[in-house]
Amino acid sequence: MATRLKKAVQVEQRPGAKGGPHGKRGIDLQKVLRERIAKQEIAPGSKLREQELSTEFGVPRALVRETLCALEQRGLIERIPNRGAVVVRLDLSQVFEIYDLREVLEGLCARLAAQNTSPESWQDMVDMFEGPMEEYVKRGDYESFLAGYAVFRRRLIEAAANPVLADMLDSIYEKTQAIIRRIIILPGRAEQGLSEHRAVLAAVCRGDAEAAERLRRENMRSGKDYLKRYQSFVL
Amino acid sequence: MATRLKKAVQVEQRPGAKGGPHGKRGIDLQKVLRERIAKQEIAPGSKLREQELSTEFGVPRALVRETLCALEQRGLIERIPNRGAVVVRLDLSQVFEIYDLREVLEGLCARLAAQNTSPESWQDMVDMFEGPMEEYVKRGDYESFLAGYAVFRRRLIEAAANPVLADMLDSIYEKTQAIIRRIIILPGRAEQGLSEHRAVLAAVCRGDAEAAERLRRENMRSGKDYLKRYQSFVL
DNA sequence: GCAAATTTAATTGTTGACAAAAATGTCAAC
DNA sequence: GTTGACATTTTTGTCAACAATTAAATTTGC
Numbered sequence: 001m002a003t004r005l006k007k008a009v010q011v012e013q014r015p016g017a018k019g020g021p022h023g024k025r026g027i028d029l030q031k032v033l034r035e036r037i038a039k040q041e042i043a044p045g046s047k048l049r050e051q052e053l054s055t056e057f058g059v060p061r062a063l064v065r066e067t068l069c070a071l072e073q074r075g076l077i078e079r080i081p082n083r084g085a086v087v088v089r090l091d092l093s094q095v096f097e098i099y100d101l102r103e104v105l106e107g108l109c110a111r112l113a114a115q116n117t118s119p120e121s122w123q124d125m126v127d128m129f130e131g132p133m134e135e136y137v138k139r140g141d142y143e144s145f146l147a148g149y150a151v152f153r154r155r156l157i158e159a160a161a162n163p164v165l166a167d168m169l170d171s172i173y174e175k176t177q178a179i180i181r182r183i184i185i186l187p188g189r190a191e192q193g194l195s196e197h198r199a200v201l202a203a204v205c206r207g208d209a210e211a212a213e214r215l216r217r218e219n220m221r222s223g224k225d226y227l228k229r230y231q232s233f234v235l
Numbered sequence: 236m237a238t239r240l241k242k243a244v245q246v247e248q249r250p251g252a253k254g255g256p257h258g259k260r261g262i263d264l265q266k267v268l269r270e271r272i273a274k275q276e277i278a279p280g281s282k283l284r285e286q287e288l289s290t291e292f293g294v295p296r297a298l299v300r301e302t303l304c305a306l307e308q309r310g311l312i313e314r315i316p317n318r319g320a321v322v323v324r325l326d327l328s329q330v331f332e333i334y335d336l337r338e339v340l341e342g343l344c345a346r347l348a349a350q351n352t353s354p355e356s357w358q359d360m361v362d363m364f365e366g367p368m369e370e371y372v373k374r375g376d377y378e379s380f381l382a383g384y385a386v387f388r389r390r391l392i393e394a395a396a397n398p399v400l401a402d403m404l405d406s407i408y409e410k411t412q413a414i415i416r417r418i419i420i421l422p423g424r425a426e427q428g429l430s431e432h433r434a435v436l437a438a439v440c441r442g443d444a445e446a447a448e449r450l451r452r453e454n455m456r457s458g459k460d461y462l463k464r465y466q467s468f469v470l
Numbered sequence: 471g472c473a474a475a476t477t478t479a480a481t482t483g484t485t486g487a488c489a490a491a492a493a494t495g496t497c498a499a500c
Numbered sequence: 501g502t503t504g505a506c507a508t509t510t511t512t513g514t515c516a517a518c519a520a521t522t523a524a525a526t527t528t529g530c
Contacts, residue, residue, distance in 0.1 A: 050482070060514050062297065065482095069301045073308035075399070082482050082521045097397045100347065104339040112335065162332045164310070168403060285512070295484050300512095317491045317512050 029057055030067045037076050037087055038174040044089035048077060074171050092235055095179055096224065098172050103220040105169055106156075111213035113159035114204040121159075122205050125152055129198050137190045145190060146181065152197060156204070179227070182234045189226050196222065264292055265302045272311050272322055273409040279324035283312060309406050327470055330414055331459065333407050338455040340404055341391075346448035348394035349439040356394075357440050360387055364433050372425045380425055381416065387432060391439070414462070417469045424461050431457065 036042045048068065054061040068085050071077045079085045090098075128148055136145040153173075157166050184190055196219040203211035227234060268288075271277045283303065289296040303320050306312045314320045325333075363383055371380040388408075392401050419425055431454040438446035462469060 049480095062300070062514065065297070065301065066304045069304040070308050073305050075402075080522095083523085084481065094399070097399055100343060100397060101340075101400055101403070104343045105336075108335060108339045162335060164329070164332055164407065165336055167310075168336070172399065284510095296486095297484065318493085319511065 029053075029059055029063065030070055032057075033067065033071060034074075034076065034174060037071075038177045040178050042087055044087045046087055048085040048087070050084075075175065090175065090179070092231060095176060095227065098176055099220060099224040099227070101172055102169075102176070103217050103224070105165065105172070106153075106220055107213040107217040109156050109160045109162075109165060109169065110200055110204060110216035111209045112162060112165075113156045114207055114209040114212040116161055117159045117204070117207075119205045119207070122155075122201065125155060125201055126205065128152075129194070129201055133194055133197075137194050140190075142181075142184050142190065145194075146184060149193070149197065152201070159204075179234065180223075183223060183227055183230075186226055186230050186233075189223075192222060193219070264288075264294055264298065265305055267292075268302065268306060269309075269311065269409060272306075273412045275413045277322055279322045281322055283320040283322070285319075310410065325410065325414075327466060330411060330462065333411055334455060334459040334462070336407055337404075337411070338452050338459070340400065340407070341388075341455055342448040342452040344391050344395045344397075344400060344404065345435055345439060345451035346444045347397060347400075348391045349442055349444040349447040351396055352394045352439070352442075354440045354442070357390075357436065360390060360436055361440065363387075364429070364436055368429060368432075372429050375425075377416075377419050377425065380429075381419060384428070384432065387436070394439075414469065415458075418458060418461055418465075421461055421465050421468075424458075427457060428454070 033042070033048075042048075050061050050064045050068070053059075053064045053067075057064075068077065068079060072079050072085070076088060077085045078088050128151075133145060133148050136142070136148065157169060160166070184193070196215065200212060200215045200219060203215050268277070268283075277283075285296050285299045285303070288294075288299045288302075292299075303312065303314060307314050307320070311323060312320045313323050363386075368380065368383050371377070371383065392404060395401070419428070431450065435447060435450045435454060438450050
């Protein structure tokens with residue numbers, strides 16, 4: 001599994017493009033900005049000027065304004081009246097707060113996934129975690145490991161079949177994406193993560209909803225513990 | 236405890252009013268609309284016209300637009316390009332989805348509240364649940380019962396001291412507010428809710444975080460079960 | 471040299487008019 | 501009576517200019 005980091009970096013403007021849930025309005029610009037902020041291509045603390053974005057992406061300023069409004073609602077930027085918008089800077093306490101949330105939400109996600117699906121539908125994930133993922137960890141190929149984890153996580157969300165939950169998970173995951181990349185390289189974390197993910201997958205496979213939730217929560221908890229232990233190195 | 240349904244129905248326009256987190260921008264109009272939608276004073280399915288709101292509240296249309304954008308992000312309205320905004324209509328499956336979410340989120344909230352606070356700070360709640368709340372249920376004064384419950388819930392959220400959690404709880408609670416009012420009047424529900432709330436409060440009081448979370452989850456679960464059993468009467 | 475007051479620059483917020491799109495209503499042809 | 505094209509209406513989307521606000525820079529007074 002390659003890293004597939006290729007992405008659309010240009011805003012689509014053709015009238016027929018109605019990819020998103022909102023028709024052609026704003027979804028493109030919003031998506032681009034969300035990705036850039038999550039990847040920290042736009043640094044925390046930096047300003048987002050309406051005119052600038054308007055000319056750069058060739059969209060009306062009113063649309064930029066709505067996009068900023070949406071990003072503000074998602075907690076990615078902060079807007080001060082007459083002052084403009086800045087990308088929020090997460091401090092450590094907020095990261096821990098978010099981890100508490102992820103613990104219960106990802107747990108619920110695993111439980112629902114276990115309830116809703118049959119073992120057969122997870123065969124490809126089992127294969128991935130048996131072979132390739134083991135390799136990635138051994139080789140220290142964290143990029144591929146993260147990509148594999150992202151796929152597994154996405155499958156759990158789809159299987160849970162709860163749109164509101166999916167939206168919440170997305171909105172908090174994108175805030176911690178940068179942190180996760182720094183946790184995964186901590187000594188022993190990838191190995192432990194792998195074994196925990198396998199346990200979750202096994203529980204989901206055998207339809208054991210309670211165990212799936214508990215194991216996924218323990219997985220999140222241990223990630224948080226790692227962060228706590230190494231916090232001076234991570235931030 | 237009276238029902239205190241009095242609310243600001245007129246948008247404040249004086250420049251000095253900076254009550255909300257966004258300064259004076261839009262927070263007033265958004266709040267008013269959110270309350271009206273939650274109370275179903277604006278019926279599900281009804282249209283929200285920009286010009287109409289603009290003239291009614293005396294705010295610029297650009298501001299109406301941003302407010303609608305925020306409401307859309309919160310999932311309260313749906314906007315179709317060139318067609319306008321309509322208040323979303325919850326179907327039963329979505330209500331159950333939201334209850335799954337509330338189960339884990341309110342559970343987390345109770346756990347954190349138990350961790351963060353001392354028993355003394357809950358004395359007023361204990362008093363309320365011993366005396367007045369019992370009375371309300373006996374008399375069938377559901378309005379006061381709901382108001383008391385709202386206070387307890389708000390206290391739990393404050394004690395949890397997790398802003399992101401607080402925001403999520405608010406955003407899903409306002410969607411089910413109308414449903415909750417119909418559940419509470421189901422036969423035996425108020426009585427059972429009262430005893431469950433007491434159990435949660437007792438666990439929070441003695442700082443038993445695990446029990447607080449478990450009991451609050453059971454409380455949510457039993458509410459969902461009630462809804463499931465009586466769904467043909469509720470919707 | 472430092473502090474307070476004033477000016478200046480940059481940016482957002484507001485306004486009104488106009489364009490574009492979608493639904494609705496009308497009319498004629500079959 | 502129904503179907504199709506066409507005009508009308510309603511509503512959102514876009515644009516450019518202007519006002520208001522804030523922060524920074526400059527000047528002035530001591």
